[in-house]
Each structure stands twice: as structure tokens, then as C-alpha cells.
Amino acid sequence: MKKNDLSDLQENCFCFCDEEISREAPFQVPIDIPEGFTIDSAEAAAAVTWSTDNLSCISEPCLIQTGPEPEDIGVQYAVRVQGTVTLLVSVSPVRNQYGQGDGAVSVIYNAEIDQVVYYSDNPDDCPDFSGITIENLVVVPPFYGSPLSVTGTIVLVPEPDQRSYVFTANTGDSTVSVIDTDVNTLVSTISLSDIPTDLGVTLDKAYTYVLHRNANLVSIINNETLT
Template structure:
């Protein structure tokens, strides 16, 4: 969505010219409750009742209202938007059947005309004439409510005034060279926004429901949170140490951030607040979450240990101390294993850790000269190992833990994989670009200019 930022002076001038308020909350739905009086001597059993609703929205109209919307954390980071408001009446013909007499005989129906008054903002737009198509209105969630305390039988439901838009799929890059996050629309592989940040972004991650992007600022001990619908920064959270890596638990409720090596922060995604802080000892080089949401794991290459902690209490549960210099560790969203890069002298191995027994079960059939990252596909069937050298991508079948193929992604610092496993987006900081590769043959199909120095990428 396009945003036209205003300076403080421009905002003040606009306020003098016309009274603009900050945008109110929008809702695409309206609830209704239609009471139904039954003829004397007749009854409806709510357990078997069937309802039908038809509607008419001829008296409904659309108006557009200008208002301010916040585009960032600073007071002068605002923009003018057009609030699309629906006003008028939706007339409902509500029918309920079967209607029977007191002896359980009959199979009739009873109907009532109910008027639902509408006066609400349904969404925001950059365009002043962007009104919805009233033919898209739907009636959902119909429930027959039995009489109680003298109230008549009634039918409740939801009028869906405007259907939810299809969620757009974005790729985000953390650009350390100009302190921005670039946003790519994956449907057309085009840059749609460069979001300015107060500090240098060093890493980032997207919540599992795709609603927010968490941006780590390793130089400033901060985490910025971007609303992926408005593409604006909505929250900045300070930490006691430099954030280094972010993970999201499979339940979708919490984000976990490794900061300063010795702390794991738990952030409630809904409230965007820190709900717990765990101290890990020794300090961690890397960490990963258990796919079942019960534990987290840390590595320390200095004393050759992998620790297992309870994610609810932060208590140390178990440890592995028989693997040389454990470094990068990663787990899939679905599975019972972790991949761990370890080895005292390069090239290194990638060990397969059985999380059920918390022991090494096997290793990948290839040696690696220092991994940048390990990325799993959403379905957990593939893993992608990225190295910093020419033939730098290794694709692994996670069912057999065996290498499938290798490919070259020149200059890639990080990668993101589409949910259907058909494309890889590679961030290239030296070229200020993101290249899209087709996974059927690993050929480049698109090159997208982004901000300066895209060091990390997420989808």
C-alpha cells in the first residue's frame, strides 16, 4: 500500500485546512440478531432447526473519508489515507424451519424481515473512489438461539460486508548498508517498498502466520516489528544484549531471540511484549527450537557442548559433549531431528541429531567448508545448506538425510524458499540485489534491485 509521508509542518498545515482525525479501527463484518415470534401453539427445536437468509443492500452506500494513519514510531511519521465507510441498511429475510405444533406434527417455516443498520469503516485505501462490490456480501455463522427469560427465539449471524483480501506474499531483506528493509511482492517479483529503520538491520524473521516481520538490530540491542499488512514499523523493543538470531515456535504464539550469547528472550507475538528471559550457560554460538515446542537447543564451539533446555522454565535438561566444535544448528517446523555443523578442522560435517534420544544418529554424505546458514522448506522435506564458495548450495532430502544436488548461487549471503519449494530467493549484498532461482534446474529467473547490502532475507 502506498504511503505519502508528511513532515510535521505539512501535517500541521493540513490540520488547519481541514479537520482530519486519526483513522479509526476498520471492520469488514457486522453482527446481527433477528428475533422471531412463533405463532401460538407452535415450536421450533433449535437442535434441528435450519435457517436461511437472503438479503438486499439497495439502500447501502459507500463514502470516502480522509484521515491520518501512523507509518512509523516517530510523531511525524504519518500519512493520509482514505477510509472506506459503508452506511445504510442491509435488509434480511430470515427463515427458520421446521415449525411444528405442540404434538410434534407439521413441517412448516416461519420468516421475518430484519433491518441491520450499517455505519462503519470497512478498510483503508490509497484511492478516494475505492468502494467494494455489494454483490460480494455474504451471510455466515448462522445460529438459532432458543428463547430465554421472556426473550423470543432469534437468529444470529455475521454479515460479511467485504471479504478479506487474498494475503500477498512478500520477501523481506535486511539491508545493512542503508538501514532499510526492502519488500518484494513475490507474485510479480517487484520491489514494492523500502522501509526506513532507526538502526542497522542485521537479521530478520517472519512470523508463521505471515502477519509480522521481526528485524534484529545487532548494533543497537533493539528489535523492530513490522506490520506486514501496512508495511510499517509498529513496535521497537529494547534488549539487554545484541540480538543475533530469531526463531518462531510452531504454535505461533511466541518468538525467541538469542541476544548477547547468554540470553534467550521470549516475546508474545500477540501482545508484542517480552514475557520471559532465559539465561544460557555457557554462552551460545547458535540456538534452535524443538519442532514440538517443548525445548530449545544451544551450541558452544569453545567447550564442545550442545545443551537442551526446557522452553517453559529455561532449565537445563540434557547435554551432548562428544561432538567437536558444534556451531550452526537448525530444526525443521515438522520433524524429530536437528542438523548440526561440527568439526574441529575444516572441512566440517553436518551431523543428524535425533531429538527423541538427543544423540547423533548419522551425518550428511558431504563435507562443508563453513556454512552460512541452513534453511528448511516449510514442509520439512528439503534442507538447503549455504556455503560462501562457488558451488555453494547443497540440497538435502531430509527423509534419508542424503544430498540430492548442488548448485551455484553467486554472492548469496542468505536464502528464502517459497512454500511450494519451487523457487529460492537469494540475497546478494555485493550487488544490492535479490536473485530468484527455479529449483527444478537452479537457473536464475529474475534479478530484483533492493536496498544497499541485503545481508539477510525472509519470506
């Protein structure tokens, strides 16, 4: 990106894409049992239905470093999900004080959402809210005066499929080539400030370290963004 373009972006208050990605939203919903009724925590089960009518998606432009020079700046889009997910949380079985009946008690809970779920090169790349799921439902017994509650996780966006890449150090032009092994295609060429001599990948596969032996320098590649 040219310096003039970068100045224009900075004047428009674009910041770097440094907000942490969070694809899930945990919740905890207190359940008040009506007087005269009981729930056995050992056998209690929770169920949740939900509505995303009050949820929206915002695409926020932000800056990424694409190379070693200060002017090597590109634009990505932080995909932010905002609003509320309305949950109808039920617990059963509910019985009267004599152990009779087999009903349920339900409450409505609004989970507030405001988080970046991923970064994208496409400004229109919003998630499909029909794909939202609820996972890890647990009925938590009352303790120390607190009511019985239900905890769980709203999965706003599933984890992306893990791609497999091969990185090659190109000593001729001080770059690293990134090859997608699923399709055997070059997907990115990353410019470096000096000749790469060796490569190493962290155990969690999150980063690739590039050694520049003659320059006493190490470059770090983010394997998710390939920058």
C-alpha cells in the first residue's frame, strides 16, 4: 500500500486488527423454583431454544502488516456480531413437595453479544445466524444461597476447517512461499527483510519461525492470517 493510501486510512481512524477473536459466548441463567416445588439436581436436565432476531453483523475495516516495511500495510475486515440472543431456558422434571407431577420451569434470558468472530478479506463475509448452536448445557445445583442455574455456550461461528500448508524459503528473492497442500496451489508469497535460511513451526501450529542466519534475525509468520 502506498504511503498516501496509508495516511488516508490513518486519518479515518482505522486501527490494526488486534482485537481477539471469540467465536463463542458462555452464559449462566439462574432458575427460581416456584414455592412448593422441587428439582432433584441429580436428575435435572436442561433444554434451550433461542432466537437471533435481535442479532446483527458489522464489518469493520482494519489494518494488517503484510511485509517488513512500514508501508507494507493491507486492509482486512473484522466481522463483529452484536445484539442479543434470546434464550428460553427450561429445566425438568419439576415436582411438588410430595414428589408428584413431572413438569418443567422456564425462564427467558437475553445474552448480550459484542465480539469479533473472525477476520476476513471480504467486507460482506457475515456468518449465517441460522447456524448458531447451543452446547455444553449443565444444570448447576444451588449452593451458599444462590439459586439453581443453567450454564452453556452459544457457538456463534464454528471453528474453521484446519488447512495444511507447506512453507518454502526462497533465498533468491527473500520470500517465503505458502502452498496449500489440499490443492497443491501457491496461495501466498510473503516478503521478508532478509534472506531466509531455515524454517520451524511451533508445536501448536500457530506460527512459523523464519531464521535469517546471516542477519541474526528471526521473522514470525502467523499461520492463520499468513502474514
